Amino acid sequence: MIGLETLEFRDRLGRRLIRCVIGLSIFSFGISLQMNANIGAPPWDVFHQGIAKQTDISIGKIIVLTGFSLLLLWIPLKQKPGLGTFLNALEIGLIADIALAIIPEPASIFIRVPMALSGIVIVAIGSGLYIGSALGPGPRDGLMTGLAKRGIPIRVGRTAVEVIVLVTGWLLGGQVGVATFAFAFGVGPLVHFFLPRLAVKKPAV
Numbered sequence: 360m361i362g363l364e365t366l367e368f369r370d371r372l373g374r375r376l377i378r379c380v381i382g383l384s385i386f387s388f389g390i391s392l393q394m395n396a397n398i399g400a401p402p403w404d405v406f407h408q409g410i411a412k413q414t415d416i417s418i419g420k421i422i423v424l425t426g427f428s429l430l431l432l433w434i435p436l437k438q439k440p441g442l443g444t445f446l447n448a449l450e451i452g453l454i455a456d457i458a459l460a461i462i463p464e465p466a467s468i469f470i471r472v473p474m475a476l477s478g479i480v481i482v483a484i485g486s487g488l489y490i491g492s493a494l495g496p497g498p499r500d501g502l503m504t505g506l507a508k509r510g511i512p513i514r515v516g517r518t519a520v521e522v523i524v525l526v527t528g529w530l531l532g533g534q535v536g537v538a539t540f541a542f543a544f545g546v547g548p549l550v551h552f553f554l555p556r557l558a559v560k561k562p563a564v
Contacts, residue, residue: 375492375559379443380450382488382557387454389485392478394418395462396471399536401482402543403499406524409531419456423449429498436505441495448498475538482542483549484557490550491558 394400400408404418407425411418426448430440465471490496496504499520506516521543529535 371559375494376442378557378559379446379489379492379494382485382490382492383446383450384454384485386482386485386489387451388458389478389481389483390451391455391458391462392481393475393538393542394478394534395459395464396475396478396538397464397534397536398468398471398475399539399541400534401546402521402525402528402539404528405533405535405539406528406531407533409528409533412532417456418459419452419454422452422455424452426452426498429502433498433501433505436502436509438501438505439495440501443489443492443494444496444498444501446494447489447496476541479538479542479545480549483546483553486546486550487553487557491554493559 390401390404394404394408399405403425404422407418407421410416410421410425414421416424430444430448433440465474490500495501502520503513503517506520507513525535525539
């Protein structure tokens, strides 16, 4: 039997949806800050940059197309998307195109370094909000959990996929730099810190 507290959690859908939308917007702003700092994009965004350079399609649109393409891989992996999954696939790219257009690209390395580091922290905060809304994983995260269900450890699957997209993006002209590796090693611990503090708590049944 479902308890009253669990029903209250379900009734928080509006609150969770707002957190998810705000979190994805913050996430988008963070990756845009790092990309416009021009000292290395996040691994997946190196891939997005590379595809964008080869196609003359905006980075934001490439992010959207990549997200929905990855959802097709969920089908054989038998992954079930949630509302947050589709918001993730759509919103990040739309906001990124706006943010990349308005965020300046500084010339000074003394501005670019803290700008990139700030972007990584902001991405972690945004991740804590949208993951903590419990409305479904993003296309990339769902791919990893789907691979894990097929016997591939998440650490192995995630590393393999991100190395593939990073190298592919670099070969296509995406920007790899010190901030790329700062993101790869730093965002996980930061999300681990922010997630429990930003998540909507689900009561025990």
